[in-house]
Amino acid sequence: MPDRLGEAREVKFRDPELAGELGRTLVSLVDDIDRAPITLMHVCGSHEQAIAKYGLRATFPKALDVIMGPGCPVCVTDAPEVDEGVWLARQGINVATFGDMLRVPGTRHSLADAQSEGGKVHVVYSAAQVVSMARKDPSQEYVFYATGFETTAVATAAVLLSDPPPNFSVLSAHKYVPPAMEVVAQNPASRVEGFLAAGHAATITGYGLFEPMAEKYGIPIVVAGFEPLDILAGLVELVRLVRDKSPRVFNAYPRCVSREGNQPALRMMWQVFQTSSGVWRGIADIPDGNLRMRPEFECFDARKKFSIDASVYASEADLALVKDCICGGIMSGLASPPDCTLFRNRCDPQHPVGACMVSSEGTCKIWYEYGGRPDLSEAGRT
């Protein structure tokens, strides 16, 4: 088992001078605030991958705690949603989904289980690919099990708007991030003082979307890219807003993100999808957190097309190990992977107990692979 926890790796920046300057600014801003911890949350698996891979936490001031929130779409797909896909596959229907979804546990079974029983479960890379599969094989039904946040939902919508064949449908487990951030902001147990919002999602939604939220909850939000320097620059702005008690939105990724976002893409998304409330695995029922298909697209909505009855699995639940999984607490910003008694112990990427250990964007898997919060005393940095 690779034990890289506590190893503060050397950070490689393309512009070390700028990195050094940003690092020093971060330290002086944190010093100005002069209390610990200052907890900031990002909501993007790619942010966490970059923070962990490049060892950024080792360069942060000790008082600064940067945590990952509900930023992994696969991880927040709830067990009953997985069950729906398993049910379809067991009826002999072709179910196509992204690779990360395969091993995500349902109530009792995963899509990988359904596949090993002989179910036709395919790993795909885009919704468009499922449309071509359906076109080539018109006598069979093909369901695209759609997961992902706004950016991916736009791609699904575009496919649904370009006249797919009648044997194609979509089982939408798409999620909409802003309402989940609101749930974190509202939670009295949360220590989160600012959000780092995901750059690519904001490319689509625009940063203006966050303005009402920043105002309503009095919390600053900074949009940042995912390269190490982008993340540092975003954090500097966010800490500055925390220091100045200025709950504003700042766009630290102007080369990609505008205030209004990508309007044609948003129109497509809202033409096909509407928000509905639903459970994000382990976190909470998130009002408006799910993207479901509008009635006009009923004929392509797998939930309407097939009378999915996944309730059969609920009674088979084997909760023995799963009840100790704290993925929900981790994604709500209330705990870290080492707080889980199963982490690196009975839960690892080969034998994942929770979805956070399955997906490459899950906090547990990222911390398992790269290490999490470095032990700065070991690295001689305190």
Add this chain to the structure above:
Amino acid sequence: MCLGVPGRILEIDDMTATVDFWGVRRQIRLDIVDVPCRIGDYILNHAGFAIRRIPDETIGDTLSLYEELLGSPEDDLMGADVRGELEAARRNGDA
């Protein structure tokens, strides 16, 4: 999944472009990208759609980041994600 992969446009046929990703060619839809794209432009691909055109001045930086990721050890999570996207494109490429 949020990362996306950059590629260079080789051909454009209405709303579909043939894009080169480190030697892998794939058809990418241009419906979503909100600025006009031309042959030779670099785009960022997300699930078969170009989600943005990469501005000329940042192409070098973006590509070198991905090259570093592609060159990372086999068990590197982020590198494996990018390689996985390219591998999926290779397997399922329409071009």
